[in-house]
Amino acid sequence: MKPWLGDAEAQAASAAVLSGWVAQGPKVAAFEDAFARRVAALHAVALSSCTTALHVALHLLGVGPGDEVVVPSLSFIATANAVRHCGAEPVFADVEPETGNLSAATVAQVLTERTRAVVLVHQAGVPADVEALRDLCRPRGVTVVEDAACAAGSTYRGVPVGADAELAAWSFHPRKLITTGEGGMLTTDREEWAVRGRRLREHGMSVSAAERHSGGGAVVESYLETAFNYRMTDIQAAIGLVQLGKLDAIVRRRRELAARYHRLLADVPGLRAVRDPEHGTTNYQSFWVLLPDDAPLSRNDVLARLVERGVSARRGIMAAHREPAYAGHPRGDLPVTERFTDRSLILPLYHDLGEADQLTVVDELRAALDLPLVSH
Ligand SMILES: *Cc1c(COP(=O)(O)O)cnc(C)c1O
Numbered sequence: 001m002k003p004w005l006g007d008a009e010a011q012a013a014s015a016a017v018l019s020g021w022v023a024q025g026p027k028v029a030a031f032e033d034a035f036a037r038r039v040a041a042l043h044a045v046a047l048s049s050c051t052t053a054l055h056v057a058l059h060l061l062g063v064g065p066g067d068e069v070v071v072p073s074l075s076f077i078a079t080a081n082a083v084r085h086c087g088a089e090p091v092f093a094d095v096e097p098e099t100g101n102l103s104a105a106t107v108a109q110v111l112t113e114r115t116r117a118v119v120l121v122h123q124a125g126v127p128a129d130v131e132a133l134r135d136l137c138r139p140r141g142v143t144v145v146e147d148a149a150c151a152a153g154s155t156y157r158g159v160p161v162g163a164d165a166e167l168a169a170w171s172f173h174p175r176k177l178i179t180t181g182e183g184g185m186l187t188t189d190r191e192e193w194a195v196r197g198r199r200l201r202e203h204g205m206s207v208s209a210a211e212r213h214s215g216g217g218a219v220v221e222s223y224l225e226t227a228f229n230y231r232m233t234d235i236q237a238a239i240g241l242v243q244l245g246k247l248d249a250i251v252r253r254r255r256e257l258a259a260r261y262h263r264l265l266a267d268v269p270g271l272r273a274v275r276d277p278e279h280g281t282t283n284y285q286s287f288w289v290l291l292p293d294d295a296p297l298s299r300n301d302v303l304a305r306l307v308e309r310g311v312s313a314r315r316g317i318m319a320a321h322r323e324p325a326y327a328g329h330p331r332g333d334l335p336v337t338e339r340f341t342d343r344s345l346i347l348p349l350y351h352d353l354g355e356a357d358q359l360t361v362v363d364e365l366r367a368a369l370d371l372p373l374v375s376h
Helices: 007-019 026-038 050-060 078-085 104-108 130-140 191-200 209-214 234-245 247-265 299-308 335-343 355-368
Strands: 043-047 068-072 089-093 115-121 143-147 167-171 184-188 287-290 344-347
Touching: 007 234, 026 043, 026 184, 026 209, 026 234, 043 050, 043 191, 050 078, 050 115, 050 143, 050 167, 050 184, 050 191, 068 078, 078 089, 078 115, 104 130, 115 130, 130 143, 184 191, 234 247, 247 287, 247 355, 287 335, 299 344, 299 355, 335 344
Parallel strands: 068 089, 068 115, 115 143, 143 167
Antiparallel strands: 043 184, 167 184, 287 344
């Protein structure tokens, strides 16, 4: 992945600096409005990262010690960590082999009396089937929080991912489609969550610093609850506004590049590549492939060979339960998760990836799998 940044972002950051207001202020407010509109949510609260957005989301639900929150192990580790930051227990559920996402069927196996929420990840930008999961959770009083870190620009049943989410968390890390360096967003249709989310990100203050400074008169704030400093800066938001304007072009380009990978890899026996699920479209935040079971080399050897040949592929999606931070953490069987994390590989995909480079990636992958090269 390489972010698609240019002069417009540099000028926006520079203008924010020269304005003299660099902390959370008018640019953050404008970015929130524009982002909410883009994902068809009523409210957006900008935060310092998706990890802090997930933490605030769970905090808004009152998740705490003694509670369980279902998460996929097959995700960036921040998904599970956000649960622990609240003092609650992450409970790992397995994922669907087609999408790498949780489903109503995999979550149903691990729900207990103590389950308070499920964090549904739209992994690698592939939309998860949120309606089916909500139908399972709603009667039990369990809230579905969407980890949409990777999913800006993906769609679900014809509308943007996150459109009617109870709470959705987004990331602007450079590894995602649009970036602010670091940054995140929480979207919701519930006004009281947006109001309290804004307070939680800013030390629990009754009046934001930006409001105090623009208010004119003397305003003395009070601190209503113990909260956090999870603010985004106006420099980041200024960059984010420019990036958001490019989102449609970025998604279009990634889908075009993904279609070429699909064509070029179609005849590799046993290889499976990420695709649109039945219920939506992916932004191809990551182009993962599952290597054939009878591949001559292990996944790590394929990866090493690609890197040696100048192809910057990456291991596939990680599994949190395999990491030392979760050693000894109770869990059930996760066969699909383990297969994914062991057999998957992420191929280079970024906005200005050229055709010749893409052909080289495919040639090197075919060579690593002992397949004859084909003329393009
Ligand atoms: C990247 C990512 C995160 C963390 O996002 P940050 O903005 O870096 O905190 C969380 N969940 C998933 C699924 C991610 O891919």
